[in-house]
Amino acid sequence: MTNPENVLMLAGVLFTIGALGVMLRRNALVAFMCIELMLNAANLALVTGSTMNGGLDGQVASFFVMVVAAAEVVVGLAIIMTIYRTRRTTSVDDANLLKL
């Protein structure tokens, strides 16, 4: 069996890279994909927790995270498309109508 501590470290690294991407990238689609990466890292941690504790609850939780991610992607991409249709851009800098 893989050492679960190593897998948890991998999950932490992936989560950090995803967070870094959200902070750095201005393209809404890439930022969104970085959010997906963070969700994936959390899933990995959940599955690892499942192997550590000998129950399938972690895997079920990870399954629910995937369902929520699918719903989130549908709505998020629809919002990005709507913004693109009205403003002709996918840069998060240009969606600034609420800015004072």
Add this chain to the structure above:
Amino acid sequence: MIPALIPMVTGASLTFWICAPLAVLGALGLVLFRKAVYSALSMAFVMLNLAVLYGTMDAPFLVFVQIIVYTGAIMMLFLFVLMLVGIDTPDSVIETLRGQRWLAALAALGTVGLLFFGIGGSVRSGPFAGLTEANAIGNVEGIASLVFGRYVFIFELTSALLITAALAAMVLAHRTRVTEKIGQRLQAAQRMRDYAETGAHPGPLPASGVFAGHNSIAVPALLPDGSVAESSVSRTLVLRGAALDPEDLRSMTADRFAAIEGVKEEEGDE
């Protein structure tokens, strides 16, 4: 008994040491590639590697759900939207907030430190239970008994969530038509009106030219007086510079005809 000098390397840990660096590389690619399509592909790569890791951690059900739902459905949805938006949409590299990169790197360092030393410190070390017992009746069966047993209410809630998401996507994708839809009948009436008012030709556009060496859509057709019929080549091709020059084509055709005439004359001589 001989003490184990070399730590035992199992297939699972070997897979981990192959897949983990690949996953990290893919994640870095996702953040660092300038082109969004490359980012999407490296994201799909990370997801596939994670699926393999789930396989080594006794989660065969999640392997397939990860590949089918994440890599198959979600990433392809991303690629569809990328195609709709156009892959050429540039990502600005100018920093709008001063020092944002350094602050982001600092925040990332802080996050990784927090995760490793803050939360990681509270992770108890082995021996770990493993899933042999939980998977005794089968992984899918075990998950099913949890989903339809202990977590059945959450499962019902996800159905409400999915329906809401589908509705939301339809509402967001809906566009109210502000102009009348132009059907075939309206188009025909408009053509006749144009003909009556401006004298524009109501029939179809002329076909592209046919020469001895070329008959592609980039070849302009010639009018009876030898001038070029402008409307025989798509404006896009002309602007892109893909339309061929009729003079070259004409000279080539003349050469061919001359060659044929020459052969005829030789044969006539014999």
